[in-house]
Structure formats: structure tokens, C-alpha cells
Amino acid sequence: MASGIRLENLRKSFGATDVIKGIDMAIEPGEFVVLVGPSGCGKSTLLNLIAGLETVTSGNVLIGGRNVNKVPPRDRDIAMVFQSYALYPTRTVRANITFGMETRRVPKDAQESALAEFAKLLQIDHLLDRKPGQLSGGQRQRVAMGRALVRQPAVFLFDEPLSNLDAKLRIEMRTEIKKLHQRLGKTVVYVTHDQIEAMTLATRIAVMDNGHIRQFADPATIYENPVDLFVAGFMGSPPMNMIPGRLFHENGQVFVLPRSARERIRFPLDGPAGQGEGLADGREVMLGLRPETIFAAGAKLPGPHRFLFEAPVEVVEPTGPDTMLVFQIGGQDLIARVRPEDTATPGATFRFEVDMGKAKLFDAGTGMAL
Structure with missing residues (x-):
């Protein structure tokens, strides 16, 4: 027993x-x-x-x-x-x-x-x-x-x-x-x-x-x-990408503005992450994106919450079944897990698509999930 x-x-x-x-x-x-x-x-x-x-x-x-x-x-x-x-x-x-x-x-x-x-x-x-x-x-x-x-x-x-x-x-x-x-x-x-x-x-x-x-x-x-x-x-290999930023409201939509991002990318929180409590304008947060939720643009993503952005690729790491692309947003190294056929060149700008329905949001001060 x-x-x-x-x-x-x-x-x-x-x-x-x-x-x-x-x-x-x-x-x-x-x-x-x-x-x-x-x-x-x-x-x-x-x-x-x-x-x-x-x-x-x-x-x-x-x-x-x-x-x-x-x-x-x-x-x-x-x-x-x-x-x-x-x-x-x-x-x-x-x-x-x-x-x-x-x-x-x-x-x-x-x-x-x-x-x-x-x-x-x-x-x-x-x-x-x-x-x-x-x-x-x-x-x-x-x-x-x-x-x-x-x-x-x-x-x-x-x-x-x-x-x-x-x-x-x-x-x-x-x-x-x-x-x-x-x-x-x-x-x-x-x-x-x-x-x-x-x-x-x-x-x-x-x-x-x-x-x-x-x-x-x-x-x-x-x-x-x-x-x-x-x-x-x-938990996760590679670990979840963490992007420091602050919340921004416009026309009833909540966005995360990455800290010091020259590109002024605005990640829309139109999935579950945008429906939590305490999403006050200007709040300092950490936006969490798993590498496997970031694809090459044009991939057939599940769900409706897709967001397209561009970023320069720093490193290309083939692993066999996947390729890891290391890129930067706001001086922060991030990782995307893409298909082997989605070729990229270090130093070149790459078009990414992310499933924002899988995004996670954390308070920058306490570290707790929102």
C-alpha cells in the first residue's frame, strides 16, 4: 500500500x-x-x-x-x-x-x-x-x-x-x-x-x-x-524571456512599453494577461514570453492574439529540431524558438510574430504574477 x-x-x-x-x-x-x-x-x-x-x-x-x-x-x-x-x-x-x-x-x-x-x-x-x-x-x-x-x-x-x-x-x-x-x-x-x-x-x-x-x-x-x-x-529550457517595462493605456487597450526600447515596440495585452487586476497606467512590470511562443513571421500561430515586430538577431543556435534565435529589445537578450527552415543571419533584422495569448505579466517590485 x-x-x-x-x-x-x-x-x-x-x-x-x-x-x-x-x-x-x-x-x-x-x-x-x-x-x-x-x-x-x-x-x-x-x-x-x-x-x-x-x-x-x-x-x-x-x-x-x-x-x-x-x-x-x-x-x-x-x-x-x-x-x-x-x-x-x-x-x-x-x-x-x-x-x-x-x-x-x-x-x-x-x-x-x-x-x-x-x-x-x-x-x-x-x-x-x-x-x-x-x-x-x-x-x-x-x-x-x-x-x-x-x-x-x-x-x-x-x-x-x-x-x-x-x-x-x-x-x-x-x-x-x-x-x-x-x-x-x-x-x-x-x-x-x-x-x-x-x-x-x-x-x-x-x-x-x-x-x-x-x-x-x-x-x-x-x-x-x-x-x-x-x-x-x-522552469523552462530555455527559460522564459523577461522584458522590463511599464503599462500604457490607449483607446481602451493595455500595452507594455519595454524600458529603454529605442524601437518603441508596444506589446498589446489583448489576451489573459491584459485582464488581470491592478493594470494601472504607468505601472512597472515584467512581461514574460516563453521562447516557443515567438515564431518567424508568417508561421501559422494558434489563437487570435498575434503581434508582429522586428528585431536584430544577435546569435543563431541550431539544435536540430529547433533553432534558437537570440535577439535584443531595449538592451535585453531574448530567445525565440523557431523552425530550422526559418533561416536568420546574425546582425540582420528579423521579423518575429508572438502569441500574446500566452504572455505572462509580473509586478516589477514584488515579482508576483498579476
Whole structure:
């Protein structure tokens, strides 16, 4: 059975340094929750508090409705997979996977049954007699996952398990982890600094910064409706373009005038961004435009909120399926994601079209979404 997790005003300090600063979170049984954020934001510390590897300064950790603040890790019905694999180098794969069951005196036939099931599931059944030194990084990570899976706990905790793998293998293992979650239905809390991992794996994402959770929501909401500038800038690759400017009203229409833009481009807020509260004339704002909402002029854009503008291209970056065009407005570097056939020349003026229906607006002072 999967268990839910509830964190109540959770705090953790190391001496005079506050690392976790009053986090409240409810994770439903069977959810795949990803903790994401920059290095030093507190995500691994938060995972360790759930695991019992760190003691709580104040607040509560509840797993399956039970307060586990004073319960040792081995009695929390959890299993953890680390970045470093943490395998015993002198033991075979078989012995690494069954070691925990042996220490808990699980009967031999139950050990062999669990070993066979999960070794086949992870496609490592042909590696059982090898030692970790004879395995690739991806195989070692599968063994580490197998050791966690045979315990069949209520909660799985992953601490950046794919960060030591190369890019191709990370994608493959990401898919395997998602398949495992869909098959087993267990509660998963997964730490990563990679926002692509977060978007592809999670049922909900907790974006962390400086010991706080900035936003906790499903991936689509995090991406499409970030609550503030931090979330908008962190989630997305390339990140959301941010254009500082001020609001301008004319003939019942609201525009954003980019700060110091010699071209005097006026971005019309004729989509959802222009229907919010507090859109006072002259208000200092940040206009957010995702790179994929900026196209070459003439592309067939979805929706009615199209705006055409011109800007000089600074850099052209082909990536294969897309081409990134770096251009400037008001001294600000921006990125457009266009089709490979939409050729551009560095230094030349390029005609862009943007879907203003996807534009986001933030207060320049507070950074909060409007």
C-alpha cells in the first residue's frame, strides 16, 4: 500500500542557519512529487527530514498519518535511492539486492521470489552474479533501485539518482522510473535540480528556493501559470524571456512599453494577461514570453492574439529540431524558438510574430504574477 506524507510547519536549522523555513505540504498516496530548485535551496535536506536521516528542528513529519519525528529510518516504511548508488563493492548484484531482506530475516523463498520479480522488471536478471565494479553506471543505478524495490515500502525517496549518468542514459532511466511508478503505484518523492526531469516525471512539482516552496502544483500549471518571477525563470529550457517595462493605456487597450526600447515596440495585452487586476497606467512590470511562443513571421500561430515586430538577431543556435534565435529589445537578450527552415543571419533584422495569448505579466517590485 502507498502512504501519504504530510509536513506541518517543518523547520530545520544547522546552528544559526535556517535551511528549511516552515514548510507545509500534503502528498497524496501514490503521487510522484518532485522537489526541484537550485543548489542550496534545501531540497535534499527536506528529503532527509522525510527519511529520518536528519532530525526535525520543529514541526512534524507524518507518513501514513503517523508522526515519525522520533521514528528511525528503518521503521518508517521507506526506501531510498541515492545519487552515489551506495552498493557493496565486494558483494554480487544478487547479494546487494537481498542484503536488506536478509537483515530483516525474510524467508529465503520470499527473498528469491522478490529478487526474480524485480530483477526481471529492471532487466538486470542476467547480471545477478556480477559485482558492482563489473557494471556500467546505468546498471548500477538499476541495482540500487532493485534493492529499494524488493523492500516494497509505502514510500520511495530518490535523491538525484540520475545525475551521475550521461544524457542519453538519463533519458532512458527517466522513462524506466516513470514506468515503475505507473506499475507499482507507490508514493514517490524525488529530488532533482533538473527541471526537465521534474516536468516529465512528476504528478506535482514543488519548486523550492531558499528553504521555502514557491509553488506546488501539477507540471502544466507550474509551466503555464508560474506564481512569480523565480518560478517563471527557473522552469523552462530555455527559460522564459523577461522584458522590463511599464503599462500604457490607449483607446481602451493595455500595452507594455519595454524600458529603454529605442524601437518603441508596444506589446498589446489583448489576451489573459491584459485582464488581470491592478493594470494601472504607468505601472512597472515584467512581461514574460516563453521562447516557443515567438515564431518567424508568417508561421501559422494558434489563437487570435498575434503581434508582429522586428528585431536584430544577435546569435543563431541550431539544435536540430529547433533553432534558437537570440535577439535584443531595449538592451535585453531574448530567445525565440523557431523552425530550422526559418533561416536568420546574425546582425540582420528579423521579423518575429508572438502569441500574446500566452504572455505572462509580473509586478516589477514584488515579482508576483498579476
